[in-house]
Amino acid sequence: xxxxxxxxxxxxxxxxxxxxxxxxxxxxxxxxxxxxxxxxxxxxxxxxxxxxxxxxxxxxxxxxxxxxxxxxxxxxxxxxxxxxxxxxxxxxxxxxxxxxxxxxxxxxxxxxxxxxxxxxxxxxxxxxxxxxxxxxxxxxxxxxxxxxxxxxxxxxxxxxxxxxxxxxxxx
Amino acid sequence: xxxxxxxxxxxxxxxxxxxxxxxxxxxxxxxxxxxxxxxxxxxxxxxxxxxxxxxxxxxxxxxxxxxxxxxxxxxxxxxxxxxxxxxxxxxxxxxxxxxxxxxxxxxxxxxxxxxxxxxxxxxxxxxxxxxxxxxxxxxxxxxxxxxxxx
Numbered sequence: 581x582x583x584x585x586x587x588x589x590x591x592x593x594x595x596x597x598x599x600x601x602x603x604x605x606x607x608x609x610x611x612x613x614x615x616x617x618x619x620x621x622x623x624x625x626x627x628x629x630x631x632x633x634x635x636x637x638x639x640x641x642x643x644x645x646x647x648x649x650x651x652x653x654x655x656x657x658x659x660x661x662x663x664x665x666x667x668x669x670x671x672x673x674x675x676x677x678x679x680x681x682x683x684x685x686x687x688x689x690x691x692x693x694x695x696x697x698x699x700x701x702x703x704x705x706x707x708x709x710x711x712x713x714x715x716x717x718x719x720x721x722x723x724x725x726x727x728x729x730x731x732x733x734x735x736x737x738x739x740x741x742x743x744x745x746x747x748x749x750x751x
Numbered sequence: 752x753x754x755x756x757x758x759x760x761x762x763x764x765x766x767x768x769x770x771x772x773x774x775x776x777x778x779x780x781x782x783x784x785x786x787x788x789x790x791x792x793x794x795x796x797x798x799x800x801x802x803x804x805x806x807x808x809x810x811x812x813x814x815x816x817x818x819x820x821x822x823x824x825x826x827x828x829x830x831x832x833x834x835x836x837x838x839x840x841x842x843x844x845x846x847x848x849x850x851x852x853x854x855x856x857x858x859x860x861x862x863x864x865x866x867x868x869x870x871x872x873x874x875x876x877x878x879x880x881x882x883x884x885x886x887x888x889x890x891x892x893x894x895x896x897x898x899x900x901x
Contacts, residue, residue, distance in 0.1 A: 590783055594776075599768035602775070616775045617896065624782040625843075629871065633838050678767040687766060709763050737756045744759075 590627045597638060598623070600710045603676055604642055607703045608649035618648045639717045642707065646721060693743035701736035708733050836875040836884060843869045843890070854895065865894045 601623065605615035622644040630640060677691055694702060707718045708729075715726040715733070722729065752760075847868040854864045869890045876883040 590779075594771065594779060598771040598775075598779075602771055603768040616772070616778075619771075620775060620778050620782065621894075623779060627783060629843075629873075630841060633841055676769055678769050686762075690763065690766060705763070709760070710768055734752060734756070737752070737759055740763075741755060741759055 590623075593627075594623060597641075599678075600638070600712075601641055601645060604706055604711050605645045605649060606676060607699070607706050608646055609652070614649070614652060618645055618652065622648055636713075636717070638711055639713055639721070642711050642713065643721060689744060690740070693740050696743060697736055697739055701732050701739065704729055704732040705736040705740075835877045835879060836882070837878070838873055839876045839883075840874040841872070843871045846870050846889075853898070856895070856897075860897055861900075862895045862897045865896070867892045867894065 598619070601619050602615055605619050606612070609615040609618065622641055626637070626641055626644065631637065633640065676694075677687060694705070697705065703722070704718055707713045707721065708715070713721070715729045718724070718729040719726040724732075845867060849866045851864040851866055853861055856862050869892065870887060871890050872885060872887045874883055874885045
């Protein structure tokens with residue numbers, strides 16, 4: 581991850597990290613609007629007051645986003661337990677990845693397969709691949725041991741491979 | 752992890768998360784570029800000074816160490832050199848939230864305005880000398896969130 585001091589404006593930093601942060605927020609919210617609200621609050625607070633704090637900025641922001649999402653879910657009187665927080669279903673349809681001209685079919689297949697992953701595997705995958713957190717950071721964030729986080733990650737990849745292979749076979 | 756999974760991992764890394772929508776850009780820009788919020792009326796927050804002032808006094812006492820003088824030739828500096836004070840903790844506590852209801856923005860859209868009062872505390876410390884400084888200040892935040900009735 582790039583060092584924060586290399587960026588001289590919030591726009592540069594948000595340009596490169598905002599999409600990743602929004603993707604993370606989507607794992608814990610029911611709608612795109614909720615995710616955007618949470619990312620806005622977390623990022624504005626971070627940029628104004630927390631960016632000079634020691635530690636990994638992305639890890640700090642992910643923590644902030646997850647807590648805000650948890651608070652919002654509680655505020656909405658949704659029965660969400662902390663250890664089972666990732667939303668399993670009934671999420672609003674939303675394009676989570678950028679569309680490219682090349683290999684768009686493959687991207688869609690990957691995105692669909694990602695959407696079918698168990699939520700506890702999907703959140704680990706997102707935090708590892710796109711938020712670029714270590715297993716230790718993911719474990720701390722989700723209240724898991726680093727080994728459990730790594731196992732979930734491997735299960736997620738294996739499940740994705742299986743999904744994609746089955747999709748290829750069927751055509 | 753076998754090669755096939757590594758290839759899949761590489762493929763996933765090549766997927767770019769969807770860009771931040773323009774509306775979110777505009778909202779973040781408005782929040783970051785706006786002038787600092789005006790402080791809340793003194794009458795409302797007078798009690799907060801009873802927290803902030805003792806904290807400031809305690810911080811001053813921690814820094815001012817009677818009878819301790821720096822060795823000759825060494826400059827007198829805050830905590831052995833102001834630059835060595837590092838932030839070690841930060842928290843903000845929501846002390847009051849008020850929903851001010853719906854407002855109409857300049858462009859005619861409807862939004863909900865919420866006024867939140869936080870107590871921010873930041874602690875700096877010098878790991879070499881154990882000198883620490885705690886700064887506590889009340890902060891008011893006004894959030895204007897567009898609403899849709901569809």
